Amino acid sequence: MANTTTSQQVTQEKNGATNGLIDAFQILNKFKQKITSGNILIFLDYDGTLSPIVDNPTQAKLPLQTKKTLDLFAQKFSTIIISGRAHNKIYNFVQNDQILYCGSHGLQVNGVTKGLNIAQFQVGTEYLPLLQMCAKEIQEQIIDKIKDSEIEWNGVCFTIHYRRVGDKKNQEVLLKRVYDIVERFNIKNVNNTINNINVNTSNNGKDANLKALNGLTARKGKMVVEIVPAIEWNKGKCLSWVLDQYVKGKNDKQGKLEKKEVSCSPTVLYIGDDITDEDAFKIVNTLDEDSGFGIVVYDNNIEALNRTTSAKYFLPSTTKVESFLYQLLKVSTIA
Ligand SMILES: [Mg+2]
Numbered sequence: 514m515a516n517t518t519t520s521q522q523v524t525q526e527k528n529g530a531t532n533g534l535i536d537a538f539q540i541l542n543k544f545k546q547k548i549t550s551g552n553i554l555i556f557l558d559y560d561g562t563l564s565p566i567v568d569n570p571t572q573a574k575l576p577l578q579t580k581k582t583l584d585l586f587a588q589k590f591s592t593i594i595i596s597g598r599a600h601n602k603i604y605n606f607v608q609n610d611q612i613l614y615c616g617s618h619g620l621q622v623n624g625v626t627k628g629l630n631i632a633q634f635q636v637g638t639e640y641l642p643l644l645q646m647c648a649k650e651i652q653e654q655i656i657d658k659i660k661d662s663e664i665e666w667n668g669v670c671f672t673i674h675y676r677r678v679g680d681k682k683n684q685e686v687l688l689k690r691v692y693d694i695v696e697r698f699n700i701k702n703v704n705n706t707i708n709n710i711n712v713n714t715s716n717n718g719k720d721a722n723l724k725a726l727n728g729l730t731a732r733k734g735k736m737v738v739e740i741v742p743a744i745e746w747n748k749g750k751c752l753s754w755v756l757d758q759y760v761k762g763k764n765d766k767q768g769k770l771e772k773k774e775v776s777c778s779p780t781v782l783y784i785g786d787d788i789t790d791e792d793a794f795k796i797v798n799t800l801d802e803d804s805g806f807g808i809v810v811y812d813n814n815i816e817a818l819n820r821t822t823s824a825k826y827f828l829p830s831t832t833k834v835e836s837f838l839y840q841l842l843k844v845s846t847i848a
Contacts, residue, residue: 619751749792
């Protein structure tokens with residue numbers, strides 16, 4: 514559980530290879546002061562952050578050491594896991610009842626952690642019939658035809674995995690076909706698409722409702738494409754909403770105790786590796802300088818971070834995420 518920055522990372526930093534990002538271990542001292550005052554919320558992505566990326570998405574198990582650290586961690590801090598996976602899948606991987614789980618990129622929120630108790634908050638369920646229509650086309654026109662491609666349902670969205678599609682050309686064909694199909698379900702084309710589909714199927718009277726929706730959109734991830742409702746909701750919006758619930762809860766509690774309105778300014782830490790985590794990093798950056806810390810995780814190779822990130826800090830691997838959480842725990846013990 515070593516916490517120190519490796520000489521390789523130091524060299525990378527000196528050479529500017531970390532793209533100006535700061536080693537997250539450097540913020541531990543800042544947290545030492547914050548821990549005594551409480552009010553810290555930690556948001557964690559799952560795949561590529563807590564669990565290493567694996568070829569088979571059903572096998573993305575939480576490493577034993579990370580599970581142990583996370584279990585201790587959640588006893589002490591408000592801990593929120595926010596993932597593109599369905600809520601129940603994340604819960605099954607983590608198996609901890611002291612964590613708030615935000616599945617489907619924050620469209621499904623449920624759970625209890627320190628200072629937060631949220632029962633079944635859901636966004637976008639009205640999009641499920643549309644998602645099913647789109648998934649059916651993708652299944653028939655792509656997944657059934659391109660070996661080792663697969664669809665994974667994640668609550669109010671679905672993911673097309675192509676990591677195991679060996680041939681690069683096949684990967685490109687898959688991506689083009691996915692984007693072509695999803696375009697037919699975007700806000701401009703969705704009504705025509707529904708009309709055409711209904712030439713051959715009964716509509717069960719649901720068309721009017723579906724046509725009032727914003728359609729679907731595709732988001733590219735690491736060897737995946739995620740198809741989600743085209744609504745103003747993402748990991749960043751979810752983070753803001755959870756933060757509001759936390760502050761409201763704190764103020765209600767304090768207000769009752771002290772019979773007056775008090776404010777609460779929590780410190781927020783967000784750790785994630787995905788493009789979809791960028792929405793959350795942006796929200797974290799709107800908080801006061803010493804109240805929001807966005808930490809991007811990359812896969813032991815800065816080149817893997819082939820995008821501009823809004824995070825200001827970095828951790829180089831899922832192993833280092835575990836070390837960082839462990840060190841944070843240790844700092845809190847001696848604070
Ligand atoms: Mg991830």
